[in-house]
Amino acid sequence: MVQPATWFGDRAVLVQVDSAAERESLATSLTHLMPEALIRRGMASVLIEMPAPDPRLLETVEHHLSGVDATAIDLNVREEVRIVVDYSGDDLATTAIFFDVTRGDVIAAHTSQTWRVAMMGFAPGFGYLEPLDDPLLPWASLPRRESPRAQVPTGSVALAAGMSAVYPSSSPGGWHLLGTTTTRLFDPHNEEGPALLRPGLTVRFIDAADGNPA
Amino acid sequence: MISTASQVPIATTERAGLVTVQDLGRFGFTDVGVPVSGAWHRARHRLAVALVHGDIEDAHPLHPTLEILSTGLSLTFHEPQVFAVVGSAEVRIDGSDAATGVALQIAANSVLEIDHRGAGPAYLALSGWQPKRTLRSAATDSFSRLGGLAGDGTPVARGQTLLGQPELRTQHVGSFLRTTEGATGSISIITNDDPATEPFCNETWRVESTARSGVRLSGPNLPSGQSIASMPVVPGAIQLTSDGTAIILGPDGGLTGGYPVVGVVASAHTDRIADLAIGDNVHFDQADPVSAAEEFTAREQRLASAIIRPGALN
Numbered sequence: 001m002v003q004p005a006t007w008f009g010d011r012a013v014l015v016q017v018d019s020a021a022e023r024e025s026l027a028t029s030l031t032h033l034m035p036e037a038l039i040r041r042g043m044a045s046v047l048i049e050m051p052a053p054d055p056r057l058l059e060t061v062e063h064h065l066s067g068v069d070a071t072a073i074d075l076n077v078r079e080e081v082r083i084v085v086d087y088s089g090d091d092l093a094t095t096a097i098f099f100d101v102t103r104g105d106v107i108a109a110h111t112s113q114t115w116r117v118a119m120m121g122f123a124p125g126f127g128y129l130e131p132l133d134d135p136l137l138p139w140a141s142l143p144r145r146e147s148p149r150a151q152v153p154t155g156s157v158a159l160a161a162g163m164s165a166v167y168p169s170s171s172p173g174g175w176h177l178l179g180t181t182t183t184r185l186f187d188p189h190n191e192e193g194p195a196l197l198r199p200g201l202t203v204r205f206i207d208a209a210d211g212n213p214a
Numbered sequence: 215m216i217s218t219a220s221q222v223p224i225a226t227t228e229r230a231g232l233v234t235v236q237d238l239g240r241f242g243f244t245d246v247g248v249p250v251s252g253a254w255h256r257a258r259h260r261l262a263v264a265l266v267h268g269d270i271e272d273a274h275p276l277h278p279t280l281e282i283l284s285t286g287l288s289l290t291f292h293e294p295q296v297f298a299v300v301g302s303a304e305v306r307i308d309g310s311d312a313a314t315g316v317a318l319q320i321a322a323n324s325v326l327e328i329d330h331r332g333a334g335p336a337y338l339a340l341s342g343w344q345p346k347r348t349l350r351s352a353a354t355d356s357f358s359r360l361g362g363l364a365g366d367g368t369p370v371a372r373g374q375t376l377l378g379q380p381e382l383r384t385q386h387v388g389s390f391l392r393t394t395e396g397a398t399g400s401i402s403i404i405t406n407d408d409p410a411t412e413p414f415c416n417e418t419w420r421v422e423s424t425a426r427s428g429v430r431l432s433g434p435n436l437p438s439g440q441s442i443a444s445m446p447v448v449p450g451a452i453q454l455t456s457d458g459t460a461i462i463l464g465p466d467g468g469l470t471g472g473y474p475v476v477g478v479v480a481s482a483h484t485d486r487i488a489d490l491a492i493g494d495n496v497h498f499d500q501a502d503p504v505s506a507a508e509e510f511t512a513r514e515q516r517l518a519s520a521i522i523r524p525g526a527l528n
Contacts, residue, residue, distance in 0.1 A: 006406045009478030010506035012448060038244060042445035042470065049448065053481050053507035119444065120247040121470030124358050127247075128444065169359070186247075188348050188360055195246035 005061045010053040013061045015046045020118060020130060024200060029068045034060070041119040041199050043128065081196060083166060084206045085111075085157045089177035091145070095159065099137050107207055109136035110178060115164055115203040120195070125168035125186025127197035139163070148174035155180045157205065164205075168195075221377040224293040224342055231285020231330065233370040234354035234426075235345050235362045236337075238275040243349055244469055250449075251355035251465050253281055254426055255335050255488040257395070257517055258300045262339035265298035265317040265389050270518050278345050278352045279337040280370065283426075286329040287370070293342065293380035294321050296387055301336025304329045315391035319384070334489030342381030357427055357466040388524040393516075401486055402501035402509075403452065403477035410436045410454060410476045414498060419460060421494045426466040429490050430459050440474070447471040450479035450487065452498075462487050480506040482513045 003016040017023045027046050031039045038049040048061050087107045096103045113136070115129035122128075131139060140162030149172065152158070156167045158175035167173060168185035185196045197203070236259060239252025253259030263277040264270040280287060282303065298317045299305050305312040306327040307320055314336075320326055330336055345352040345363060354362035354369065361367060363374050405411040419431040435458040446469060447453070453461045453473040462479065463471070464487065479487060480501050490496065501509075 007404050007478075007503050008475070009404050009448060009450060010481050010501075010503045010510065012478070014445070040245060040446040040469070043443040045443070045445045047446035047448075053503070053510045055504040055507045058503070119446075119470065120245065121444070121446070121468065122247065124243070124248040124360065125246060188365075191350055194243060194248070194349060197246070199245060 005048075005058055005065060007058055008047060010055075011051070011057070012047055012049040013057050015048070015061065015065065017044055017046065020116070023118070024116075026065075026068055027199065030061075030064060033064045043118055043130075080114075080202045080204060082204050082206055083157070083181050083183050084208050085179040085181050086208045087157075087179040089157065089179040091158075091176035092178050095142065095176050095178065098142055101137065106137065106178065110159070110164070111205050111207050112136055113164075113205075115205075117197045117199050117201045117203065118163070120197065120199055123168055123171055123186075124188070125195040125197065126165060127195075127199075127201075127203075129164040129203055130162070132202060142176065144174040145176060148172055152177065153180065155182060155185075157181055164203075220379075221344060222293060222380060223375045224295060224340065224378045224380065225289040225291045225326075225376045227287065227370055227372055227374045227376075228290055228325070229286065229288040229327075230370040230372055230374075231287065232283040233287050234281050234283075234356075235278055235352045235370065236281045237278045237351055237353050239353050239465070240349050240351035240355070240360065241275075247469060248349060248360070249355060249358055249466060249469055251353040251358070251361065252351070253279065253335075253337065253353075254283075254465055255301070255337070255485045257485050257513075258335065259337045260517065261315075261391060261520060262298050262300040262337040264521055265300070265315075265391070266296050266339040266341050266386060268386065270521065276347070276351060277339070278343060279339045281354075282328060282330050282336045282338065284330055286327065287338065288325060288327045289376070291320050291322055291324050291326065293378075294319065295343075295381065296320075296341040296384070297326065298339050298389075299328055299336060300339075300391065302330070302332035302334060303336040304331055313390075315394065317386045317389045319387055322380075333491035333494075340376070340378070341386075342379035343376050344378040345376070355466050357468060386523075390522055392520050392522050395485075400497040400499045401483050402480040402506060403498050404480060404503055404506060405477040405500050408474070408476060410474070411500070414452075414454075414460070414476050415500055419496045419498070421490045421492050421496060422459070424490055424492060426464045428461045428463045428467045429487055430461055431496060432459060434458070436476075441472045442474055444470045444472050445475075447475065448478060450481075450484045451475045452477050452479070464488075480509065482506065482509040 152173035160175035239250035359367035
């Protein structure tokens with residue numbers, strides 16, 4: 001159930017949603033209905049931003065909300081990005097111990113899962129990936145590391161709080177590192193498409209050890 | 215519109231405090247995690263650009279300035295330029311005092327010294343400077359490590375060269391600012407029916423630290439601040455953290471946040487955040503979106519008529 005929209009400053013409106021499916025249908029619809037606006041996703045919210053203050057924005061968004069039909073959007077038709085991973089991360093062993101399974105089980109669960117880019121932020125090109133189908137392991141029970149690392153290397157494939165992510169550049173980070181990828185997530189010199197990921201895309205991880213991934 | 219075909223060195227930095235390259239920002243990439251960034255005090259940046267390049271409506275959003283946050287900046291010029299400094303600063307050309315808020319000429323081999331004074335950023339615009347752009351903007355975002363002279367978000371350093379054109383738009387020389395904005399009062403925020411709103415606006419807050427990523431305020435411990443599901447945020451959003459600190463996000467403050475937002479600063483008042491200094495007391499009051507939009511429009515009209523052209527005095 002979509003909650004009432006609320007002002008977020010004088011040029012933006014925030015809509016809280018109850019499910020990922022609602023978030024996706026709302027963000028997709030509003031992107032088409034309000035081409036002049038910037039639509040950004042949160043984990044459980046959608047922000048509609050205008051270039052300048054607009055006293056009628058709340059009214060406009062409410063009008064569109066009443067017309068959004070979540071069932072009208074086929075969320076299954078999505079571009080899929082495949083990311084090949086060398087599963088030799090520093091936290092793979094402790095993650096396996098946490099779930100009381102083998103390392104191979106963690107890798108199998110991570111690669112069998114379809115992920116979706118729920119939102120982007122934290123760093124350019126950083127996508128918060130949520131499980132799109134029922135996970136083989138209860139990812140959400142694994143919290144962030146107690147002490148974040150000061151430096152997580154570029155390309156680290158990580159897991160925390162029910163989500164997965166790839167670090168597009170080296171940065172501090174508190175997620176559990178399962179492995180690394182050589183796939184480039186962010187290229188500041190590519191103006192047409194600097195980021196590999198976009199909100200709403202689905203992502204599959206491929207184990208580099210599984211023969212020739214290409 | 216800016217050609218990079220025949221760039222020449224126009225100036226070299228002899229001294230640089232906390233100085234960054236800015237323009238109005240990096241638009242079009244927020245959905246993939248790239249903040250807009252750009253000038254912190256947008257009106258002052260736009261006025262500096264408009265003094266040198268033309269009217270504020272005509273000023274290209276990608277015309278750059280150097281944003282001076284502390285200490286100062288010295289440049290040796292290799293080519294003649296028209297320049298303007300807007301903000302709280304002392305300016306000297308070859309050791310002689312020069313004015314702020316006016317478009318002036320500087321000759322090759324002259325030295326321009328700018329000493330930052332008081333609170334808030336000061337801006338230097340140059341007529342022929344064409345910094346390289348990262349994702350369509352030269353804006354320095356130290357948080358996302360984009361833009362600036364080196365392209366990696368680092369501030370201006372000593373011994374760096376500004377590239378561009380030997381350009382004298384003499385038709386603008388002598389243009390000056392009619393007024394500057396007066397002392398800032400309370401800061402208007404747009405809120406929702408949050409239990410923290412009323413105590414937040416009733417209290418006095420003290421500035422603990424200030425940076426382009428955000429301004430930290432200490433005040434009463436409000437009953438809020440548990441982390442929430444990550445949500446989109448904007449510059450001017452005020453987060454209440456778990457230790458009772460309030461953070462007003464700045465242009466490099468990132469796009470997502472995990473703390474509750476008590477309110478968002480009205481667009482007409484976001485520049486005031488850039489002028490806050492450590493130790494300042496801050497009061498907030500609530501504005502509704504309609505009056506906030508009216509105040510924004512009125513301020514835009516004031517800015518559009520803020521510049522006097524030499525020809526207009528006849």
